[in-house]
Every structure is written in C-alpha cells, then in structure tokens.
Amino acid sequence: MDHVNDVKDVTARTGVAGERIPTVIADRVDIVYRVNGTSAGRGSATAALNRIVRRKKTERASGVRTVHAVRNVSFVAYKGEAIGLIGTNGSGKSTLLKAVAGLLPVENGKIYTDGQPSLLGVNAALMSDLTGERNVHLGGLAMGMTREQIKERYQEIVDFSGINEKGDFISLPMRTYSSGMGSRLRFSIAAAKDHDVLLIDEALATGDAKFRQRSADRIRAMREHAGTVFLVSHSNSSIRETCERVLWLERGELRMDGPTEEVLKEYEAFTEPKKKPRPAKA
Numbered sequence: 001m002d003h004v005n006d007v008k009d010v011t012a013r014t015g016v017a018g019e020r021i022p023t024v025i026a027d028r029v030d031i032v033y034r035v036n037g038t039s040a041g042r043g044s045a046t047a048a049l050n051r052i053v054r055r056k057k058t059e060r061a062s063g064v065r066t067v068h069a070v071r072n073v074s075f076v077a078y079k080g081e082a083i084g085l086i087g088t089n090g091s092g093k094s095t096l097l098k099a100v101a102g103l104l105p106v107e108n109g110k111i112y113t114d115g116q117p118s119l120l121g122v123n124a125a126l127m128s129d130l131t132g133e134r135n136v137h138l139g140g141l142a143m144g145m146t147r148e149q150i151k152e153r154y155q156e157i158v159d160f161s162g163i164n165e166k167g168d169f170i171s172l173p174m175r176t177y178s179s180g181m182g183s184r185l186r187f188s189i190a191a192a193k194d195h196d197v198l199l200i201d202e203a204l205a206t207g208d209a210k211f212r213q214r215s216a217d218r219i220r221a222m223r224e225h226a227g228t229v230f231l232v233s234h235s236n237s238s239i240r241e242t243c244e245r246v247l248w249l250e251r252g253e254l255r256m257d258g259p260t261e262e263v264l265k266e267y268e269a270f271t272e273p274k275k276k277p278r279p280a281k282a
C-alpha cells in the first residue's frame, strides 16, 4: 500500500515521539505521470493501433511518455504546523499535495497520514448553476458535516466569505460570481470544519487583501484547534502571513525545508532576475 492512514504505527517503529505529534510522513516519495498518445501518428486510433502492434517495444515507442513530477521527497509534518509549499511553475507542488490527499498513487516510497486529509483547491467541485446557499449545503455535506452542523454554521460561513457584503449574492447562482468571490466561498465552506490535515492549493491567491488577512487568521485558528495546514501559493506574502515553515520544491526535488524567512530569502534570490551591474560613473 502506498498511502497508509496510520501514522501511529510508524511513530512506534521509528521512535519519532515526544511532544510533537506527526500528522504526515512522506518517505522518499516519487510520483510519475504516464501520458498516452504522444507518439507520431494521426489521431488516437492510429496511436492505439501503434500501441497494439508494438506491444513489446519501450514505453516511448508505444506512445507512452513519463513525467517524473516528484523525486525522492521526504518530510515529517507535525500537529499545529502551517507549512507553505513553494517552487517555480511545474516544480511538483500540486502533485505532492494531491498525493498527500491520497488522490494520486506514488511510484516509490510511502506517505503516511493521521486522519483523512482534505484538499481544498480553487477548482473544488461546486455547482455553478446552483445558488451560493445550495452550494454551502452541498459542500458541507461533501466534507462530511451533518445537516445540523451546516445549519448551525451557515450564517458564519456566509459572513466569513463576505459574499453578501455588496448585495444578496448568496441567493444567486455561482456562475454570476467573480472568480475571487467563488474561491472565497470555497475557502469559507472548507474552513467551517475542523480538519486533521487541510491542504490548500492557491485558494487565497484570488482574494483581496482584507479577505487574505481573514483567511490567515482562520488558518491560525484551525492550527490551534487541531491539525496541520499545507498551503501552496505563488504569493510570498500569503506564505509569510500564514506559515512558519516552508518546503521549497524545484524540478520535483525538495530543495529546502526550514523556517519561512530562511527559505524565502533563498527562494527570492533564486527567482528574482539578476541585477545588471551599473555602468561605472564617468
């Protein structure tokens, strides 16, 4: 099994114990995507025929290409931590998050989690033809809340999202929302529940400054109540506001794992364009 839901067994075996309680352990994880239909040939029927004819050839010849998205990544996350995942485009952040959520198999290594991690992405499935109100109920049920819990927290969710600040938008279909409003509602629904491990993919990026501040406060509160929060973001300020630890992935490899400021300092030096030397004064 590559995704095991019992971290306690591992802690017993490895002796990682004491005050800090591990919630996620990634042990030398490799994740590989396989993409079909990449060989020359027109249309998928030709590609399929090619695959049958050349069954014994290499993967590349049969039209299957592999993308090694995460390479030999290991880390231990503890209860109460908020961890930022950073890295340039295509460095493997979303892939790693999906694997921690149990949505992608790992090629090598293992991921152990304590409790069921919840992945909150900007694409979290809400129904655009239904009203915000219906979506709050559906989203809550999808996360495992009871009808009573949803009723109890409904007003809190709507108030937190700020959707109704500019009129009665919560009774309109979600397709009438701006992308920022949509992701605020998604975040608010997810934040209404206490999660053991909450995985957030860019959810805060589209909110305005006021909402970002509220989200950062909410994430802090969630950490105090229980679990561990992972946040993937390209916004270094969101990471600074929210996380005290950062994992930096580059080309699928874990380049740095440490306190936010230390890692961001190196990352910013890596991503900022090199300054041209000033011409010498005449």
Ligand SMILES: Nc1ncnc2c1ncn2[C@@H]1O[C@H](COP(=O)(O)OP(=O)(O)OP(=O)(O)O)[C@@H](O)[C@H]1O
Residues within 6 Å of the ligand: 033, 034, 035, 067, 068, 069, 087, 088, 089, 090, 091, 092, 093, 094, 095, 096
């Ligand atoms: N479904 C997929 N099939 C094949 N390759 C994929 C798939 N999803 C991602 N990849 C590849 O895996 C690598 C890592 O992608 P991933 O989306 O995890 O990166 P990321 O760090 O989240 O990027 P970004 O910052 O742009 O969102 C990339 O090379 C990407 O092309």
